[in-house]
Amino acid sequence: MLPPKIKRLTREYLYRKNLEGKQRLLYEKKRKIREALEEGKPIPTELRNEEAALRQDIDLEDGNTAVPMSHIDDEYVNTQRDPKILLTTSRDPSASLIQFAKELKLVFPNAQQMNRGGQVISEIIETCRAHDFTDVVLVHEHRGVPDGLIINHLPFGPTAYFQLLNVVTRHDIKDKKTVGTMPQVYPHLILNNFTTKHGGPKSIELKEIGPRFELRLYKIKLGTVDQNEAQTEWVFRPYMNTAKKQKFMGN
Template identity: 25%
Template sequence: MSSDEEVREVEETNEVLFPEDRKINKIKNKEVRSRLFVKLKRQKRKAKIAEKKKRKEEGTNKPSKPTKTIESTREEDDTAFDKLDEEGNLEVRKDLENSEYAPYFARQYEPKVLITFSDNPAKKTMLFGRELQRIIPNALCRLRKRIPVKNIVESCNREGYTDILIINENMKQMNGLMVIHLPEGPTANFRLSSVRISKELRRKYQEISAHRPEVILNNFSTRLGNSVASMLAALFHYDPEFQGRRAVTFHNQRDYIFFRHHRYEFKKGEKGQKVGLRELGPRFTLKLRWVQSGVFDGKTAEYDWIISGRRHDLETSRRRFFL
């Protein structure tokens, strides 16, 4: 049978085709194989829709199975909150009561944040720092001017700052964010990636109001994750101004922390008032590298947690996460 006759026979057939019946893979003509596969896929899709419709009419439509992802099949962590017993929950409460951030959550002080950079920052890095200054209440953005981190810490302690953000870059590309909590730590270093400022998102810089934003921390489910979430939350004022309708979100997924900045918008529709989100920017992604118990010290520091440069040294599998 010639190729044209095969195609004509397929196009005239209305029954569902199967590869084993037609032996599509054995057809030498590439164009014929392609047409057969397209027709087969179309017919299978129609048959699936018809079967689903029939089950729905008969009331036997079963709920679809939940999709398996790396996140949903993550390995169990002994420090996860949902795995802790009564004694473990008591230890978590003690950790919170004795942590460096206990005075913040007790509202004993207002955060004051200094934002600085590595030496000779690129223009985009400086714009990113200025946008963080507008997002974080009571924050000040200043150039570093080759001042060592140790001297910055001492100066900030004298001036009453509570936290320091240092935006690092390599070859004019932002690649790191260091968060130092004052006066005695801890210090965390994050890998910084996927940075997009408001201009790149086609958002107007002037749209960011001066109201204090609401902070949303999502999916930090372990004791280490709780510490990191507390560090990020302590950068912002504990009393948000909800009339500004601004919200900043730190969403943890597979140990990647995604940052988004939105404003609530209310619109009147035919069925009533609708609520939407308008992204203001910037957006970026963080991944924890290490946590030091005190302020930054590159020589004699003690690490509470550190991830090795080699994946298999610490990460036993792709389904093990720490936050």
């Protein structure tokens, strides 16, 4: 059972998320009004009854309020908080799963690995909420082979479920000379002041550092991983496994 406070906050989170559809519809109406005014065209017939109210809203907007923000934007706007990730495994993990989890920890910046022990999922989620973790990553296996990965965003979700395929740990890569050293620094992108060309086709060299694996998303839930009653936002169906549908999902 979730504490009353968490239940209330979860309801508020889902309510804000549901409002996004209405805000997007209102944004589209105002966008059509703006375009008509800028291009000197007549106001669309379906918006004439709302024109006065919409134009009043447009006059009051600025650069920060003209485009609707999502619940995801609300979480990260004006904050410098880095993700704080807990990584753990299913119960009684094999040696190969433990090794994969250790290497996976180095893939996610600011990740902490925890031995699962006898803890149930609900206890792990509640502890992570109390200690301001932003995400929980769970790795599963079948007969000693890592085959599943769950990413649970905190405090209220969503939760993404992935199938793990073709896992090869750094430990299992045979040619040790080709495996680069695992960096201990946070990855970062520099996007400003690119005024000159840098490098070229012959001067770029990439090294595999591992681990090597493929991820296949098959389900997204709106709640946390311990909430069986949480609504399923998306799930992979067999009929999606066609060339046309795969192309659509890949766009």
